[in-house]
Each structure stands twice: as structure tokens, then as C-alpha cells.
Amino acid sequence: MAAMGGDQRQMMEDAAEDKFPEGLRVLAVDDDRVCLKVLENLLRGCKYHTTTVKDATTALKILRAGKEKFDLVITNVRMQDMDSLKLLERIRLEMDLPVIMLSEGCEKKAMMKGINHGACDYLLKPVHTNELKNIWQHVESRRNSEAIRHISRDDDDDQRSQLGTATKNNDGANTDESKESTHASSTQKKPKVAWTIELRTKFMEAINQIGLYRATPKKILELMNVDYLTRKNVLIHLQKYKLYLKKVNSNPLGDACVRWNSFMNIWESFMHNHEHERWGVSSGGSASWSPNHYGAAVHLGQHTSTEGSMSMGSLISGGTMLGYLVPQTPTMGIFSGLNEHIVPFNIPSNPRSIGMLNANINVPMAAPQFVYSDPITTVVAGFSEKMAPFNIASKMGSVGMMLNGKYAPGTGRISVAETEMVNYGRTSSALSNHQTYDFVPLTHMHDVGDASGIFHVQEGTVDQQAPSSQLNGINDLSSVGINEDFIGEDAVMDG
DNA sequence: TAAGTAATAT
DNA sequence: AATATTACTT
Numbered sequence: 184m185a186a187m188g189g190d191q192r193q194m195m196e197d198a199a200e201d202k203f204p205e206g207l208r209v210l211a212v213d214d215d216r217v218c219l220k221v222l223e224n225l226l227r228g229c230k231y232h233t234t235t236v237k238d239a240t241t242a243l244k245i246l247r248a249g250k251e252k253f254d255l256v257i258t259n260v261r262m263q264d265m266d267s268l269k270l271l272e273r274i275r276l277e278m279d280l281p282v283i284m285l286s287e288g289c290e291k292k293a294m295m296k297g298i299n300h301g302a303c304d305y306l307l308k309p310v311h312t313n314e315l316k317n318i319w320q321h322v323e324s325r326r327n328s329e330a331i332r333h334i335s336r337d338d339d340d341d342q343r344s345q346l347g348t349a350t351k352n353n354d355g356a357n358t359d360e361s362k363e364s365t366h367a368s369s370t371q372k373k374p375k376v377a378w379t380i381e382l383r384t385k386f387m388e389a390i391n392q393i394g395l396y397r398a399t400p401k402k403i404l405e406l407m408n409v410d411y412l413t414r415k416n417v418l419i420h421l422q423k424y425k426l427y428l429k430k431v432n433s434n435p436l437g438d439a440c441v442r443w444n445s446f447m448n449i450w451e452s453f454m455h456n457h458e459h460e461r462w463g464v465s466s467g468g469s470a471s472w473s474p475n476h477y478g479a480a481v482h483l484g485q486h487t488s489t490e491g492s493m494s495m496g497s498l499i500s501g502g503t504m505l506g507y508l509v510p511q512t513p514t515m516g517i518f519s520g521l522n523e524h525i526v527p528f529n530i531p532s533n534p535r536s537i538g539m540l541n542a543n544i545n546v547p548m549a550a551p552q553f554v555y556s557d558p559i560t561t562v563v564a565g566f567s568e569k570m571a572p573f574n575i576a577s578k579m580g581s582v583g584m585m586l587n588g589k590y591a592p593g594t595g596r597i598s599v600a601e602t603e604m605v606n607y608g609r610t611s612s613a614l615s616n617h618q619t620y621d622f623v624p625l626t627h628m629h630d631v632g633d634a635s636g637i638f639h640v641q642e643g644t645v646d647q648q649a650p651s652s653q654l655n656g657i658n659d660l661s662s663v664g665i666n667e668d669f670i671g672e673d674a675v676m677d678g
Numbered sequence: 679t680a681a682g683t684a685a686t687a688t
Numbered sequence: 689a690a691t692a693t694t695a696c697t698t
Contacts, residue, residue, distance in 0.1 A: 275688095375688095375691055399681065414680085419691065422683070 204319030205230040208252060212242045212270070213259040213285070222257065222285075222310060229315050238262060239270040246278060253280060254322045257306075260286040260293050268300055275301045277374070281321040285310065376416045385409065386420060 209231045213219040219235050226233040234251065236242040239262050245251065256274060260267045271282050284297040287308040294305045303321045306314055378386075389406035390398045400417040407417070 378690080401680070415692080418681070419693095421681095423690085425682090 204316075204322075207231045207319050207322065208254045209233050209318075210242060210245070210253045210256045211235045211258075212237075212239055212256065212262070212267075214238050214262045215259065218259065218308065225310060225312050225315055226257075228312055231315075239267060243270060243273055246274065246280070255281050255283065255318060257283045257285055257318075260284055260297065268296060271297065271300050271302055283318060283321070376412065378420060382407075382409065382412075386417070386424075390424075 207229075209226050211219060211222050211226060211233060212235075213222060214237050216237065219237060223233055223235050234245075234253070236245065239258065242256070242258070246253065246256075256270075258267045258270055267284060271284070274280055274282055281303040282301070283304040283306060284294070284302040285306050285308060286293055297305055304318065376382075385407045386403065389403040392406060393402050398421070400414045400421055403421065404412060404414050404417045
């Protein structure tokens, strides 16, 4: 076949009309029985291998099952069970099939939509045989461009065989063959990796172990031990993570803030120590809770000298957590996209209560007493994080924060299920001897019994050089700890 | 060969 | 919006 004389070409053109695309495997979808039947007959008339389905859902099921292979899908636009656009979208996302849309009348808008959503052709009812005779072109042209893609791809990575990708991955050399003869099309595209919280956590833990500046994709991958991940997947994520770090590092806004860390899907609270011009982070939120307490509730430890110091994350001066179950105010800041609700608050001096934050959009919560719920929203450097600055007055013990509106009185414990109260009643414990070498240790709070964690950096262990230089100095947040101002003495905590 | 990066594509 | 790819560079 490959060697076809030039003079034959003319002949072939003539013949092609009714000869070549025989056996093209077409899946026809229409919930109108009659139309479907007509379509089927026409397709059969073209000698296509035709399968009919009367709704989009089953169509999708069949395609997903992959038991039968198809070259092309023809679907009616309007259907009961599923918008054909949905179907189109799913097919585009999951498989690699040309889709032809079908409608009656000339609904231009629908047509445009279909085309814009990636339909490769749009036919009007009634369909004529000669239109169907040409549809194989879509299949063919797609194959060609795919072949080109294959050739130009540097398949260097260890693309381990993934679900259903058999044909595609292994046969870089096979393109010619598959193009011309077998048509052994694989319907499944390699799925995108979804970075679930579990994956992110593993990723962070790996980095945590290796150290950010020694962490390379390969090592991370090994530690993560997730079979379907490739080095490239990790590389991409690492890239994103580093970009994220860049953006996260500065908070010009206030003494402290809470914000949604969209990278990790957790809340973080930040505080600033004016004396030293440094920032600390803690992370938390109900979104993630792993065995080593990554993402435990938000808390930073208390400052040693309360005078003029900043701290947040712990309760309230008198040891009494007030009931914050106060009137609902819709005025809290609601932030973009996710479930961000942020209550920025000022804390007056000697407060008995502080503020809280509600991470669940479904459970609107009251602004706490000392909150002014001026919905300050400040966009941070393009990322989806927004911050709510709040000022912490001097002479206060610490700041309390609750999530989800519940806390466990007297226990001081964080119950992940329902309570995200922070450090009830007691103060800090130490996260001892963490070199502030990496970002991660700082965000990695340990829940030590009843107390909250605190960033404790032993004197002399701060290594600000290496990391900042690597991240172009943008990583100050991570390389700088809360220093000796924050004790982390175990003595302070009681168990 | 692995890794970092920025721009761009899907 | 989140990942992937690409095209360079180190």
C-alpha cells in the first residue's frame, strides 16, 4: 500500500469516494429512535461499522469501557439525559476521537458552540449519504497530526504503562503502520495527574525529608512511591510549588494574617515579628490531616515576652474561650473560588476574645466580638491567595481561632472531625531544633498534646544563605524563622 | 541524562 | 484552572 504509483493517484481519488473508509467504526448517538435508525442505515450504507446508542450516558460508558474501539462519534445535539456538549467535553478530555455534531434546523448558535467546543464537524438533518461519505477524513487527518506529534515527541520519560494506554505509549515506531492499515486506534488518552490532597501531602513530605534545595524530581518521586507518577509530573509540580513559594513570601499587609494556601489546600496563618522583621507561618485547616499532622489546625506559639509582642494562634488572655456563637453576620470576607471565608480582625488590647474564621462556606459564621468585619481583601501577587491583615494589639496573650464553629472546651485538643480550635488554654510547645533551612518545616506544625506548636528555631541554626540564594532570595519566609523571641520550651507546655 | 525555567498549549 | 508540553539552558 505504501508504494503507490503517482499515476494511480487519480484512480484512487475516484475510488476513494466509496471504497476507502469501509469499516470505519462509528458510534452514533441520538435519543430519537427514528433519527437514529435513519442515521444507522445511512452509515451502514456507507459500509461503516456502525453502533447505535440512544443516550449520551451509555455512549460514554461504552467509550470508557473501551471494549469496542471506535474511530468516530456522531451525536445529536439535543438529548434528554446529557447535553451533547457534555459528551463532547468528556470525549475530548478522556479520549482522542473526532466528534461530529448533528442537529435539525440551523441553530447557528448551537453549531458555533459545538465547533468551539471541539466538534470536528457539524451536520444538519436530514443527513445525506454523501455527507457521511466524507466523514472518514476527520479520522484520517487526526491520525496524521497524531503521527506527527508522536515523531516529534522526545519520549524520554519513564512513562510507565498506564491504564489503557497500551497502544499509544509503546509504539512510537508504529505510527506508519497504524495510520495506513490497522487503524488500531486507542480511545483512551493518558489522563492528567490530579494532585489530590494525598498526593500533595506525599509530595510535601518527600520534600520535607529531602530538603527543598536538595529535592529533585527523581528523589521526590522515589519517596512518594506512587506508581503512576512520572518524574515529569513531579517536575511540573515542583515548578509550580516553587512559583508558589515566590508569591507567598511577603506580607506587606499587617501584623498577621490568615490566608488560604491554595497550593496545599490548607489554611495558613502568618504572623510578623516587628522587632525582627520576620514572618512565621503555620498551616492548617480541616482540609488535610495526615499522620504527622501536616496541616493541623492553625497555630503559632506564644511569644515569650508578652509585652509588645505578636503572636497568634492560641487562645485568649484569660484562658477562657468565649462563645463565639454569636449572631450570624454575612459580612465576612468571602474570597475567590474555594471556600475562603476570611474574617480580618483587629484585636484591641487586653481582649478576652479574639476572632475566628470559618472555612466552610456552607456554615456561615458570626463575626466574633472583636472582629471588625470589614471585608478587606487583598490579592497577593496574582495567586488566588488573599489575605486578611489584622493587627494585634500589644499586651495580649495570643489569638484564638476557631474553625467550623465548634471547639472542645477544656480539652484544648484539636478534633479534626469537628473542632478546629486552636491551642486552647495553654501555650506553646516546641518544634525543636528545626533548622529554618526549608520551607516545609516551618509550615509543618506538630501537634503536641494539648498545646499548639510553635516555630522554634534554636539560636545559631538559622541558615539563611543557601535557600535564599537558590530561590533568588524570594524565599525569605521560609528561610527566616521566628527566632529566639519565641521560646519553645517544653516546660511551657503541659501535657 | 537530569534538572530548572518560562512561555505556551490543552 | 490545573497540567502538560516545548524549547532552551544549566
